[in-house]
Amino acid sequence: MKSNKNGLLIDYEYCTGCFACTVACCQEHGWEAPLSGMKVMEIVQDLPKDKAYLTFLPFPTELCVLCAKRTQKGLDPSCVKHCMANCLTYGNLRELALELEKKPRMVLWSPR
Amino acid sequence: MGKSKTNIVKTTTWSAGPGCHGGCGVLAHIKDNKLIKIEGDPDHPWNQGRLCARALAMTQYIDHHDRLKSPLKRVGKRGEDQFVEISWDEAFDIIEEKMKAIRDDFGPESMIFSMGTGRDIGPWICMLAYAYGSPNVMFALSGNACYSPRIAALDTVQGDYCVFDAAQWLPGRYDNPEYKVPECMIIWGYNISATCPDNLFGHWIIDLMKKGTKLITIDPRLSFFASRSKHWLQIRPGTDAALALGFLHVIIKEQLYDQNFLETFTDAPRLVRNDTGKLLRESDVLKNGSRDNFVVFDNQTNTIIIWNTHKQEYSNSRSTPSLTGLFEVELLNGKTITCATVWDKFKESCAEYTPEKVEKITLVLAKDIEKAARLYAKAKPASIHWGVPIDMTPEITPLCHAIASLWALTGNLDVPGGNVFTRSAFNAVAYALPGAEGVIKLKDQAQDKTRIGKDEYGPFNKFIWRCQTDKVIEQIFSEKPYPVKGLWMQTCNPLSGIGLDPKLWQKALEKLDFIVGVDLFMTPSLRYADIILPAATFLEKDGVRSWWVPLQTINKALTVDGCRPDVEINFELSKRFDPDFKWETIHDLFDEILKPSEMSFDQLSKKGWALPPENHASRPYFRHEKGLLRSDGMPGFATPSGKFELYSTLREKWGLEALPYFKEPPFTPISRPDLFKDYPLILGTGRRSPAFFHAEHRNIPWLRTLDPDPVVEIHPETARKNKISNGEWVIVENWMGKARFKAKVTKIVPPWMVMAAHGWWFPEKKDDPLFHTFESNINMLIPMNEQGKDGLGTPMKHLLCRIRKEVTGVKNNEI
Numbered sequence A: 001m002k003s004n005k006n007g008l009l010i011d012y013e014y015c016t017g018c019f020a021c022t023v024a025c026c027q028e029h030g031w032e033a034p035l036s037g038m039k040v041m042e043i044v045q046d047l048p049k050d051k052a053y054l055t056f057l058p059f060p061t062e063l064c065v066l067c068a069k070r071t072q073k074g075l076d077p078s079c080v081k082h083c084m085a086n087c088l089t090y091g092n093l094r095e096l097a098l099e100l101e102k103k104p105r106m107v108l109w110s111p112r
Numbered sequence B: 001m002g003k004s005k006t007n008i009v010k011t012t013t014w015s016a017g018p019g020c021h022g023g024c025g026v027l028a029h030i031k032d033n034k035l036i037k038i039e040g041d042p043d044h045p046w047n048q049g050r051l052c053a054r055a056l057a058m059t060q061y062i063d064h065h066d067r068l069k070s071p072l073k074r075v076g077k078r079g080e081d082q083f084v085e086i087s088w089d090e091a092f093d094i095i096e097e098k099m100k101a102i103r104d105d106f107g108p109e110s111m112i113f114s115m116g117t118g119r120d121i122g123p124w125i126c127m128l129a130y131a132y133g134s135p136n137v138m139f140a141l142s143g144n145a146c147y148s149p150r151i152a153a154l155d156t157v158q159g160d161y162c163v164f165d166a167a168q169w170l171p172g173r174y175d176n177p178e179y180k181v182p183e184c185m186i187i188w189g190y191n192i193s194a195t196c197p198d199n200l201f202g203h204w205i206i207d208l209m210k211k212g213t214k215l216i217t218i219d220p221r222l223s224f225f226a227s228r229s230k231h232w233l234q235i236r237p238g239t240d241a242a243l244a245l246g247f248l249h250v251i252i253k254e255q256l257y258d259q260n261f262l263e264t265f266t267d268a269p270r271l272v273r274n275d276t277g278k279l280l281r282e283s284d285v286l287k288n289g290s291r292d293n294f295v296v297f298d299n300q301t302n303t304i305i306i307w308n309t310h311k312q313e314y315s316n317s318r319s320t321p322s323l324t325g326l327f328e329v330e331l332l333n334g335k336t337i338t339c340a341t342v343w344d345k346f347k348e349s350c351a352e353y354t355p356e357k358v359e360k361i362t363l364v365l366a367k368d369i370e371k372a373a374r375l376y377a378k379a380k381p382a383s384i385h386w387g388v389p390i391d392m393t394p395e396i397t398p399l400c401h402a403i404a405s406l407w408a409l410t411g412n413l414d415v416p417g418g419n420v421f422t423r424s425a426f427n428a429v430a431y432a433l434p435g436a437e438g439v440i441k442l443k444d445q446a447q448d449k450t451r452i453g454k455d456e457y458g459p460f461n462k463f464i465w466r467c468q469t470d471k472v473i474e475q476i477f478s479e480k481p482y483p484v485k486g487l488w489m490q491t492c493n494p495l496s497g498i499g500l501d502p503k504l505w506q507k508a509l510e511k512l513d514f515i516v517g518v519d520l521f522m523t524p525s526l527r528y529a530d531i532i533l534p535a536a537t538f539l540e541k542d543g544v545r546s547w548w549v550p551l552q553t554i555n556k557a558l559t560v561d562g563c564r565p566d567v568e569i570n571f572e573l574s575k576r577f578d579p580d581f582k583w584e585t586i587h588d589l590f591d592e593i594l595k596p597s598e599m600s601f602d603q604l605s606k607k608g609w610a611l612p613p614e615n616h617a618s619r620p621y622f623r624h625e626k627g628l629l630r631s632d633g634m635p636g637f638a639t640p641s642g643k644f645e646l647y648s649t650l651r652e653k654w655g656l657e658a659l660p661y662f663k664e665p666p667f668t669p670i671s672r673p674d675l676f677k678d679y680p681l682i683l684g685t686g687r688r689s690p691a692f693f694h695a696e697h698r699n700i701p702w703l704r705t706l707d708p709d710p711v712v713e714i715h716p717e718t719a720r721k722n723k724i725s726n727g728e729w730v731i732v733e734n735w736m737g738k739a740r741f742k743a744k745v746t747k748i749v750p751p752w753m754v755m756a757a758h759g760w761w762f763p764e765k766k767d768d769p770l771f772h773t774f775e776s777n778i779n780m781l782i783p784m785n786e787q788g789k790d791g792l793g794t795p796m797k798h799l800l801c802r803i804r805k806e807v808t809g810v811k812n813n814e815i
Ligand code: SF4
Pocket: A024, A025, A028, A029, A036, A037, A038, A060, A061, A063, A064, A065, A066, A067, A077, A078, A079, A080
């Protein structure tokens, strides 16, 4: 069954922190720095035995409108299209939720 | 006024703009000669629709209010901000007059033609220099330490450069049935963050990871790759050759090498004289024997036989050359000497690098060295991708030799998914690069005699066609053997980015009689120019890109009033300097460069890009077996002896060590315990930022906001010891100088090292004509003139320093 809401599936395992999504959003929507629909956070996770793990988490902000104008035309949102790691997927929330089961280290985001 | 249409122009990124080495296909949306949007071209095989932050910020770049839009003439002192606008005609006239005067009075070699990073600029600088008559084209980094040392090193031992295979040559890319996904990949000193290295697309590695490639990462920092690797080897910077020799030690000891490759394609059985340590040559043992031919011992007949280099065969085709043993050989002069095989000598070089010894040198645990070596050697196929830190050490060639031996001995050379030879697509070469002769060359080889560094350093006579940068700076001061009078400085900013010891560069710039600067924005270095010419971005020009694959054109999408593309600027002046200049228009020149592809600029431009056809020398695989690498069409490699050389004949000729080795770099805790006492931290520099390309992009708001300050990464423990908190300003200093950075307290770096960002100046701080370029410039701590014995490499990734909190209330220039 389809939900009537769309969102973004974020495969943060492969996010390299390249910020293409952030700038793609600025270009698409004309945001002036530092505004953008996408922020990318660097998280250095502490692990046992003094080890650490580096994660980048792309996080859609209050400004994200899921590129409504683009998706109406059947285009992917600008950040999704340009993501250098192809780690963002746009789609129907229920369908994306099914994808979550298939691969670890992902989060699902629904817009405001 | 009627509504104007939006035009979509397909073109290729290369040069000013993203600043990178290019290759992305983009769609530029143009309306009324303005860029309104840029997107990745989904049909392009290189980026497949993706695009990086710097390319996506092009609208802010093109229309930037600070862009230079008129030629300028200096009216004040060097280093001040006194310039007046002049016309292009006047600028060209002044340049022509001044440079011709230098040529008449001191000779053309007295002008140096300098560039920054390798973009669509190298050919046009060479074109101008050669039309003027000077061989002195300079890449302004100490030790020429970016890419060409690695290329020259591989050309030396294997005849061609190679890169990891991500199916970039094949139609359909990863889906092409010829391709194999590597089981394992070593990421050696490379971090991703959207930097596309060495004419490759960095995120291809992510594609491969998703397809199952396991990683081994060699990096002192906890990088993206380090976190996602099967084995992360946290190496002490500068000890990479020891690690490579350690890998070889394990692979040889456990016999994980490819015996067939070793016997068929390497020089392993050649005899080395124990008295001189040099190769035994036919001329040593036979009357009228050739120096180019080598000697092996035949197991079957118990006699020596000859490897005929010219014919690429043994004198007895049924022989089985011995790979190991000690042999007595009688020389022509009657003397009897003992000889060992190259393979025995090579094994001896690796033998002392036991995992335990390598652990002591590199700080990588012995068991991890063993595990990584086994994973790499057993994986079929496997590849290695190395980053620019490999160039940034003085003993770069022996290091590359050791790493090249890894992919060769494990049978991963020119196989699908391995390390694959790479040449300019279709062999369309614009200008001389290591291993390739271009369309643009010196008119007369005699003019090359005066090239700086040529006589001193072997590789500069064989592979490197630039001058040796450290020697140029030295010669500016010494004026020996001839004075340097002028500098053509094109998209090159030594005071902020590419120049080590920037105060030395400043003095050098002050000493010169005439400087032309060509760039898109005012930079600290341009303040020293007499004439400044405003250049164009990649969207404002036509061009060709033939660096590896695909073959592409750059297509002009718009113009910006007042600015001109580098190629057009240099073309106009080349005509003025050379009455016999060969080409009428730049498109004639492009057509000639593209000739080997049997396409004209217009034809290729319509296609957009092209891949070389099957069985072309610029397309993989197995070219050493098919005889596609050598000019004589024989199987083997394009080395002087036709084999992969475990013992380098060229290095022997140059009077250098012919086998790989490790030597401790000049400024480390081990080599300089005296300095280490006062400067107890290893200083790494140059970690990449996705927002910037070296010294560029600090003025682009969308990018600057991503990485607003010059940052030094400090481990929490080290920060605590030095009473430094996250976000505080600190001074990083050593015996050379100091610079201020914002502390980023993070476990990304180990406690014994700090990592300082490079390329910092402040285009927004207009109170200083030099935009505070010496304030947070990490190069203030890095010396020049520390290149390796072959003129290549520089120790810029492994220095020593100390850190302290900045005392507030003290002016920046008094820190
Ligand atoms: S979906 Fe569109 S609006 Fe939302 S972050 Fe991505 S580019 Fe911005």
